[in-house]
Amino acid sequence: MKKMILIVDDCDTTRKLLSYIIKERGYKTVDASNGIDALEKLAINQVDLVITDLNMPQMDGYELSRSLRQNVSYREIPIIMVSTESGETDMKKGLEAGVTRYLVKPVSPQKLLYEIEKAL
Numbered sequence: 001m002k003k004m005i006l007i008v009d010d011c012d013t014t015r016k017l018l019s020y021i022i023k024e025r026g027y028k029t030v031d032a033s034n035g036i037d038a039l040e041k042l043a044i045n046q047v048d049l050v051i052t053d054l055n056m057p058q059m060d061g062y063e064l065s066r067s068l069r070q071n072v073s074y075r076e077i078p079i080i081m082v083s084t085e086s087g088e089t090d091m092k093k094g095l096e097a098g099v100t101r102y103l104v105k106p107v108s109p110q111k112l113l114y115e116i117e118k119a120l
């Protein structure tokens with residue numbers, strides 16, 4: 001069965017681009033525009049991996065990651081954070097929040113697909 005990847009980003013264009021790249025590789029995708037939206041999508045989809053932006057309105061990537069790690073049903077889902085923040089503190093915060101892999105934008109399609117395959 002095709003693996004399902006949840007793409008979380010408040011930028012429409014980014015979501016579309018990521019979704020295109022990921023679907024081309026043979027995965028299924030579902031989109032969310034912030035953390036709250038992501039939690040709603042998780043409740044109704046069998047998600048195998050989450051790709052999340054950091055800065056988003058309502059619920060950001062840190063909060064989303066923390067809440068996934070605190071939930072028994074979502075604890076094991078790999079989280080790849082893709083952020084514009086390249087600071088060491090941000091990465092550290094990401095890892096503390098339970099992120100599996102922290103990548104700094106822009107990320108090439110090759111790099112992203114490599115990280116997805118590694119994490120799955």
Ligand SMILES: [Mg+2]
Pocket residue numbers: 009010011053054055056
């Ligand atoms: Mg953003």
